Amino acid sequence: MMKTKYILAAGLLALGLSTQAQTLDRTKLPADAPAPAIKIGKPVSFTLANGLKVFVVQNNKLPRVAFSLLFDYLPIREGDKAGYVSIASQLIKTGTKTRTKDQIDEAVDFIGGSLNTSPTGVYAMSLKKHTPKMLEVMSDVVLNPKFTQEELDKLKKQTKSGLASQKDNPSAIATRVSSILVYGKDHPYGEPDSEETVDRITLDDCRKFYETYFRPNIGYLAVVGDITPEEARPMVEKYFGKWQPGEVPKPTYDMPKPPAKTTVVVVDRPSSVQSMVYITHPVQLKPYTTESIQASLTNDILGGGGGNARLFNNLREKHGYTYGAYSTLTSDRLVGRFRANASVRNAVTDSAVGEFINELKNIRNSKPSADELKSTKNTFAGNFIFTLEDPETIADFAINTARYHLPEDFFSNYLKSVDAVTVDQVEASANKLIDPEHAYIVVVGKGSEVADKLKRFGDIVYYDLNGNKVDAPTPGKLTTSAVPAGLTADQVFDKYLTAIGGKDAIAKITDVTQKLTTEVQGTKVDIESRQKGMNKFKLSVKAMGQVVQQVTSDGVKVKLEGGGQSKSVADEEARMEILKNAIFPELLFATMGAKTVLAGTEKINGKDAYKIDVTLGKKTISEFYDVETGLKVQYTAIEQGPQGEMAVNTGLSNYKEVNGVKFANTLTQNLGPMTMKMETQSLVVNTGLDDKEFAVQ
Numbered sequence: 001m002m003k004t005k006y007i008l009a010a011g012l013l014a015l016g017l018s019t020q021a022q023t024l025d026r027t028k029l030p031a032d033a034p035a036p037a038i039k040i041g042k043p044v045s046f047t048l049a050n051g052l053k054v055f056v057v058q059n060n061k062l063p064r065v066a067f068s069l070l071f072d073y074l075p076i077r078e079g080d081k082a083g084y085v086s087i088a089s090q091l092i093k094t095g096t097k098t099r100t101k102d103q104i105d106e107a108v109d110f111i112g113g114s115l116n117t118s119p120t121g122v123y124a125m126s127l128k129k130h131t132p133k134m135l136e137v138m139s140d141v142v143l144n145p146k147f148t149q150e151e152l153d154k155l156k157k158q159t160k161s162g163l164a165s166q167k168d169n170p171s172a173i174a175t176r177v178s179s180i181l182v183y184g185k186d187h188p189y190g191e192p193d194s195e196e197t198v199d200r201i202t203l204d205d206c207r208k209f210y211e212t213y214f215r216p217n218i219g220y221l222a223v224v225g226d227i228t229p230e231e232a233r234p235m236v237e238k239y240f241g242k243w244q245p246g247e248v249p250k251p252t253y254d255m256p257k258p259p260a261k262t263t264v265v266v267v268d269r270p271s272s273v274q275s276m277v278y279i280t281h282p283v284q285l286k287p288y289t290t291e292s293i294q295a296s297l298t299n300d301i302l303g304g305g306g307g308n309a310r311l312f313n314n315l316r317e318k319h320g321y322t323y324g325a326y327s328t329l330t331s332d333r334l335v336g337r338f339r340a341n342a343s344v345r346n347a348v349t350d351s352a353v354g355e356f357i358n359e360l361k362n363i364r365n366s367k368p369s370a371d372e373l374k375s376t377k378n379t380f381a382g383n384f385i386f387t388l389e390d391p392e393t394i395a396d397f398a399i400n401t402a403r404y405h406l407p408e409d410f411f412s413n414y415l416k417s418v419d420a421v422t423v424d425q426v427e428a429s430a431n432k433l434i435d436p437e438h439a440y441i442v443v444v445g446k447g448s449e450v451a452d453k454l455k456r457f458g459d460i461v462y463y464d465l466n467g468n469k470v471d472a473p474t475p476g477k478l479t480t481s482a483v484p485a486g487l488t489a490d491q492v493f494d495k496y497l498t499a500i501g502g503k504d505a506i507a508k509i510t511d512v513t514q515k516l517t518t519e520v521q522g523t524k525v526d527i528e529s530r531q532k533g534m535n536k537f538k539l540s541v542k543a544m545g546q547v548v549q550q551v552t553s554d555g556v557k558v559k560l561e562g563g564g565q566s567k568s569v570a571d572e573e574a575r576m577e578i579l580k581n582a583i584f585p586e587l588l589f590a591t592m593g594a595k596t597v598l599a600g601t602e603k604i605n606g607k608d609a610y611k612i613d614v615t616l617g618k619k620t621i622s623e624f625y626d627v628e629t630g631l632k633v634q635y636t637a638i639e640q641g642p643q644g645e646m647a648v649n650t651g652l653s654n655y656k657e658v659n660g661v662k663f664a665n666t667l668t669q670n671l672g673p674m675t676m677k678m679e680t681q682s683l684v685v686n687t688g689l690d691d692k693e694f695a696v697q
Helices: 004-015 084-094 101-110 128-143 149-166 170-183 195-199 203-213 229-240 290-304 310-318 346-365 370-387 391-403 414-419 423-433 447-457 489-499 503-507 571-581
Strands: 044-047 053-058 064-071 114-118 121-127 219-225 263-268 274-283 322-330 336-345 440-445 459-463 511-520 523-532 536-543 546-553 558-562 565-569 595-604 607-616 619-626 632-641 644-658 661-671 674-685
Touching: 044 229, 053 229, 053 391, 064 128, 064 391, 084 101, 084 114, 084 128, 084 149, 084 203, 101 114, 101 128, 114 128, 121 128, 128 229, 149 170, 149 195, 149 203, 170 263, 170 274, 170 336, 170 440, 219 229, 219 391, 263 447, 274 346, 290 310, 290 322, 290 346, 290 370, 290 414, 290 423, 310 322, 310 336, 310 346, 322 346, 336 346, 346 423, 346 440, 346 447, 370 414, 370 423, 440 447, 447 459, 489 503, 489 595, 489 607, 489 619, 511 661, 536 571, 546 571, 558 571, 565 571, 571 607, 571 619, 595 619, 607 632, 644 674
Parallel strands: 053 219, 263 440, 263 459
Antiparallel strands: 044 053, 064 121, 064 219, 114 121, 274 336, 274 440, 322 336, 511 523, 511 674, 523 536, 536 546, 546 558, 558 565, 595 607, 607 619, 619 632, 632 644, 644 661, 661 674
16 A cells, blocks of 8 residues: 655655744834724624624625625533534535435536535625525525434534544644643533534434524624625515524533643653643633733734744744744633644653743743834734735624624724733733643643653643543553454454455556545645555655655665655665555565564554554554454654654545455545645556656666
8 A cells, every 4th residue: 555645744845835834034023103094894784673683795896795694602512412513504504495415516506606504604605696596595504404314324424534533633632632621521612522422413403403593683694795785685685584583592601710730631642753732721811802902912922923923933943842833812702712832742842841831931921022012013913904805804893893792993993902002911911811830731642751751840640532531551561452362463464465355366466556636735736656566666746736756666776856856775774665655565574574563452543453563674664454344544654854753644544446456545644733635536557557667776
C-alpha cells in the first residue's frame, strides 16, 4: 500500500503551506491616524406577524441574493443523547413532505444555488432571477421537513465515523478534554458526544428539536444582495408568513468555575513525538461590550495577532519550540473562555509550558508599550474595515444590535471604542481574564516522556479522551493491550495479505498507478504514485501546477527531490524509503533486514488493532492492522519538520478491489495540527510501466 504520507508531508513543507497565520513584517509600524469615521448603511427591517424579524441589505454589485436565517436560542443540554442537535439540523435537509433529498439537491443545483442547514439556522443563495424558486425550496425545508429512519441511520453512521477519526487526532483530543474540564459534563459546552450517545438518538428526538426551536418568533432573517426591500417583503410574507410561532425554552446553567489551583492534565498517547498543549480556564466575558473590546486587544497582543503576538515571537521565533503559539479570549452570553495553545516537541514540552506561563504572567504584570498597543489597534481596525466590504456584515451588525440590545451606534462607533482603549485598561483586562494560577494545563502526548517534567507546574492528573480520570501508566509497562499468546507479527501480516486478496492474487499485480487529490488551505494538491514490482516506485506531489516534491527508487537507490534540491540515498536509508513506499511492504520486511515486533493492540477509530513496530537501523515505523478484519488501518512514522521531529499518522479506509486485490482508496493524514483527507481519483494495475521511469542517476 502506497505510503503517501511521507512525500506529502515533505511536499507541503516545501510548498511553505502552514495551518497557522503567516508571519507579518514586524519592522514597520502603521502610521498613526485618528480612528476613522465608519458609515454603516442601515438595513431596512420589518417584522412579520409571527415574530420573524427581517433585515434587508440591498447591494447591486453582483446579481445574486442570499437568505440567512438565524434562530436565537440558548444552548441545549443534550444529556445521554449528546449529538442529536447537530444530527437533527442535518436531517432537516434530507427531505420534505413533497420532496426527497435528491429532489431538493436537484432543485438547488439546477438554479446554481446553495442551501445549508445548521443547529442555529439555514442559509440559501442564488442568482437574482432564481430568487423566488430558491426561497420556495428554502421555506419548504424549513417549514415541512420529513424525518425518515433511513436518513437518520446514515447521519448517525457518518457522525460515529467522524468521532472515531478524532480519537487519533491530538488537537481534537485536546479540544474535547479541555472543554469537559472547563465547562463540566453537565454544561452544554462541555458534555461529550460518543458512539453510545449517538446510538441513543431517535427520530422523535430530532423531531422534537425541530418543533421546539425552529420557530419564527426567535428567528432573524437577513436578505442580502441585488434585491430591494419592496421586492423582498412580499416574497418573505408569501413563503414564511404562515409559519407558526411557539414557546421556546430559556434554560439556565451554573457558571463554570476555574480550578482552585493550576492543574496539569495529561492525556497519554504513547506514539506521540509531539505534545498538544492547551492552557485554559473559563471567564465571564459578555459579547459586544466595552470589556470585550478591551479583551480583544489584550488577546491580540498576547497571542491572537499572528506573527506580531508575544506568544508567537517567544515560542516560535525565539525558541523554535513550535510552528506557532496562539491564544483566544472568547466572549459568550453564558460563559467565555481563555485558551493558549501550541503543538511542541516532546523534549521541550515543559520548557514550552514554562514560556507560556511567563508570557501570561508578563501581560498581567506589565503594561504594553504605547507602540505595541497602537500597532495592535491599527491591525485590528484594518481587519474590521475589511469585513465591511461584505454586505452580509451589515446585516450581521443589525441583527446583533437587536439580539444583544446594543445602542444603535455601537458598530458605527466601534473603531472609536477601540482607539479609546488605554495601556492601563489592557493590563486590567489581562488581570481579570487571564489567570495562569487557576488554569488547566492540558497536555496530549507521551506521558512517559513529558509528565515528570510537568510536575513543577502542578499536580499531574491523567484523563482519557472522554474526560474521565484514569490511573497513571505504570512505568516500564506496555501501554498497549496484550495480544493472544503465541501470535506473531508474521501471522498478522499473513492475515492482512489474505484479507486484501491472497498471495496468489497479489503475485499477479506487476505495477500500480494511483492518483489522489486533497486540499490544503484552499490549494488543490495532486498526488501520483507509480509502483512496479516490490521495490520500484515514483511518487510526486503537484500543487499550483508545479511538482513540489518527488521521490524515485530503482529498487536499490532512492532519489529525493524538492524545494529546488535533490538528494540520492543508498544502503540502509534507501531500504527504509523503499519499505515506506512499497506496494506490499509486508512481503519485503524480511528480505530488507527489517526487525518486526508485535508490540500489542491499540484503539484505532474505536476498534482494536495490532501494532507492529518495524525497525531498520535507527528508524522505526509502526503498522496497525484491524484485529477483526485483518486490514491495515493506519501507519505511523517519525518525520523531520522545520521545528524538529513530528509523528505523521495516516489512516487507511475505503478499501476497493481491483483485479482481485483490495487497495485503500481514502487516506486521512495528521500532519502537525492539520488533518488532510486524500481521495483516490483513479487506480489502475498492470499497465506495463517502463523501467526507465524509475531510473535514478
